[in-house]
Amino acid sequence: MRAAASPVTRAVSTAFGLVMVASAAVQADGPGLVAAVVAAAAVLAGSVFRPAATIAVLATVAVLVLADAPPVLTATSGLCAAAYLVLRHTAAVTSPTVLGAVGFTAAGLAAASLPIQLPWVPLLAPLAVLVLYVLVTRPFWAT
């Protein structure tokens, strides 16, 4: 919405986007740095052109993959990505949004840093992710 584009909100969202890219690119080198530069450029473009924000987040995923970042940095980057997208699209950040993002970050960090390596996890993971995806997007089907 146009109303969300107040200069302050836009600046804060751009700052979150840059933090997202920076925390992803802490350990990056070579191709990872190139991807980080692309992501930073997309963040700057996203402050003018909104769909570029999604591209910036996708480029950050590429940076994380190339740099093979540790879970803590990944979680920080993900939290910043959520804040970046929400602030970029709407000026009103409600408390449920913040609680949901922070709570799930903690849960995701815990899940990703589990030291146990079970042999059947790679088998079950795609199914679990698919079920999770369906459950999460279900409220939006009816509307």
Next chain:
Amino acid sequence: MIESHSTEVELRWRPSPLTRAVITSAAAALAVAVIGGYWQLVAFAAPLVGVLVSIGWQRTVPRVHVHAEPGSARCFESEESRLDVWAVREDTETGDVAADLTLETVDGMRLERVEPASRQRQTVAVSADKWGRYPIVTRVRVLGRGGLVVGTGVADAANVFVFPLAPPQSTAIPRTELLDRLGTHLTRHIGPGVEYADVRRYVPGDQLRTVNWPVSARRGSLHVTERLTDRAADVVVLIDGYPQPPGPATEATDRIARGAVQVVQSALRSGDRAGVVALGGRHPRWLGADIGRRQFYRILDAMLTAGDGFETTPGTLAPRAAVPPGAIVIAFSTMLDTEFALALIDLRKRGHTVVAVDVLEGAPFEEERDRLVARMWSLQRSFMYRDMGTIGVDVVSWRGDATLDQAMQLVPDHRRPSRRRAART
């Protein structure tokens, strides 16, 4: 008093761009995590999933009302009218964005934004070159549930009624027996008035002030001056509101309203009572005859179905209450609909003087036909004119190149009043 009008907008909710961006990012991160085995990306996707899941804890979607002040604007053609339109969310939280408004209108109306104070409250100046009822369509876009869903809706915030402008010429009313009420139309009846009529011998009961002293002195006995009286008429305009075939007949309908306004305007200006009956759709709208400037605007309202100052009655004939006894009925029609003609014949049978103004020009066919068809059409019309004339409904043709007062000069004079006067004296 300016009344404002409030409409609730029916919103259709769908995922907002934010939701789509978050879903895309989360899905990409999870897909890479699963396919490539980069499990730390689950931590990246988790906050995004958290944002999506938070929809269950967000507030319910708001309801939006669109307000307009004034709720229904009335103006004449090419006049400018100003409207304030704003939207109100029912659960306005502090810092939350209100609804986003876009105002539109239909073809034929110009809409200009005047100093847009905010996107939630807009002032527009509207004007139209052609009479009619123009809705101000408001498109509302509002974010709900923490920005995760977006609702869009369309509502008519206000109606702008544009009244037709009529030429200022007065139209003549057909000669007929007028009501026994003081007015401005000169009649041949003796009574109070200013025009000289006759001198006759004094009879007891005559007012002394009417005594003509010079004549009395010359004749040696009292004589009084008689004067012609001015009387008023009741004019009821009948409007053809039946569906018209496309092409020339639809264009002619425009002149129905203009002609009706001109007749009403000139009747009210000369102190007559005027009323209106709009036939069509089996629910005639009508407004009883009355005098004054207010009645002019009431008649315009009834013609354009604005407000609720008029009455409706089921049926296809003009209601008896709408046409007072002795009223002159002037009908504007394309004379293509049988039910309208039947309504005219019914009025004639009730004893009214009925004049039908035919606004149709030429044959009502859209494409060019054989000249024989046009010839047959004009013959058919002249038969119809003659048949209606036999019943007592005079039909005059009003073409676009003449003004209405010129056309109405052609109403045949049946000389009924003079014959009755001869019988009386």
